[in-house]
Amino acid sequence: MVVRKAVLPVAGWGTRFLPATKAMPKEMFPIIDKPVIQFIVEECLSANIENVIFVTGRHKRPIEHHFDINTDLEKHLEQCGKTDLLRNIMEISRLINPIYIRQKEQLGLGHAVLVAEPVVGYEPFVVALGDIIVRDNKNILERMMEVYNRFGKSVIAVFEVDRKDVSKYGIIYGRHIEKDIYIIDDLIEKPKPKEAPSNLAIVGRYLFTPRIFEKLKVTPPGKGGEIQLTDAIKLLIEDEAVYAIKIDAKVYDTGTPLGYIQTVLDFALHRDDLREDLILYLKQLLSSSIPQIDTV
Numbered sequence: 001m002v003v004r005k006a007v008l009p010v011a012g013w014g015t016r017f018l019p020a021t022k023a024m025p026k027e028m029f030p031i032i033d034k035p036v037i038q039f040i041v042e043e044c045l046s047a048n049i050e051n052v053i054f055v056t057g058r059h060k061r062p063i064e065h066h067f068d069i070n071t072d073l074e075k076h077l078e079q080c081g082k083t084d085l086l087r088n089i090m091e092i093s094r095l096i097n098p099i100y101i102r103q104k105e106q107l108g109l110g111h112a113v114l115v116a117e118p119v120v121g122y123e124p125f126v127v128a129l130g131d132i133i134v135r136d137n138k139n140i141l142e143r144m145m146e147v148y149n150r151f152g153k154s155v156i157a158v159f160e161v162d163r164k165d166v167s168k169y170g171i172i173y174g175r176h177i178e179k180d181i182y183i184i185d186d187l188i189e190k191p192k193p194k195e196a197p198s199n200l201a202i203v204g205r206y207l208f209t210p211r212i213f214e215k216l217k218v219t220p221p222g223k224g225g226e227i228q229l230t231d232a233i234k235l236l237i238e239d240e241a242v243y244a245i246k247i248d249a250k251v252y253d254t255g256t257p258l259g260y261i262q263t264v265l266d267f268a269l270h271r272d273d274l275r276e277d278l279i280l281y282l283k284q285l286l287s288s289s290i291p292q293i294d295t296v
């Protein structure tokens with residue numbers, strides 16, 4: 001069965017970024033001039049998934065506006081002759097078929113995915129977290145689809161992290177069956193380095209068979225009273241194989257202040273128009289005395 005739909009959960013509170021996220025979704029934070037969520041939508045489009053289901057909340061309206069057609073702005077850019085910008089903003093709103101559904105209460109990532117069930121229906125679908133950007137030469141969703149097409153089962157993208165960092169991620173334990181492919185035996189959410197069964201961390205890209213919905217419906221609230229997606233995957237593993245594909249990509253977690261700053265810096269260093277001046281600035285900053293806390 002072809003994968004035609006992606007679910008992007010974007011309803012979370014973003015508490016790690018308060019007060020900035022009181023009225024502005026963290027998924028709309030700019031990575032220089034492009035909001036985080038646009039990177040994820042572009043990733044879906046380049047894997048030929050144009051039906052993008054956003055699971056949103058009451059303070060997430062800017063996301064809807066962003067993917068809408070803004071005829072006034074288009075007219076303005078046309079009149080100014082800013083054709084590159086015009087093409088850019090026209091493309092993203094015309095290629096995507098956005099569907100918005102509300103998660104009325106923020107009951108966790110697992111719950112957010114379950115909210116999308118009436119729109120997804122009984123077919124395989126992708127889940128891409130709204131605050132994780134993946135930079136890879138190959139489209140990782142396409143690679144996940146290849147694995148799904150071979151085995152007909154759910155696939156989770158993982159990447160290698162330093163042992164000391166495992167406690168920031170969901171970690172899998174799996175049997176290696178061929179190059180970069182595993183069958184998952186277990187998953188542990190944010191283990192201590194000593195207790196981690198591997199250093200393979202979940203990226204934030206999943207491809208599920210619709211059976212995940214059955215499991216989400218019977219998943220009891222876990223950590224923080226939230227319905228955890230990892231708990232539902234554990235239940236799924238009891239019934240059918242779940243595969244992992246190891247990717248060799250750069251994964252950016254823009255949902256934490258440090259991760260966000262690192263993302264902006266990294267993307268700026270990859271841009272012709274910013275790279276040189278930024279390197280100069282960073283060199284100056286590091287060779288002079290580093291500002292003290294509270295002096296900025």
Ligand code: UTP
Pocket residue numbers: 009010011012013014015016017027055103105106107108109111112129130131255
């Ligand atoms: P996070 O746990 O990173 O987001 O969830 P959060 O809850 O907004 O962050 P903090 O901890 O309060 O700072 C990963 C993704 O899942 C979405 C978030 O919007 C984010 O994109 N999410 C999370 C939901 O859609 N609903 C939820 O109930 C929880």
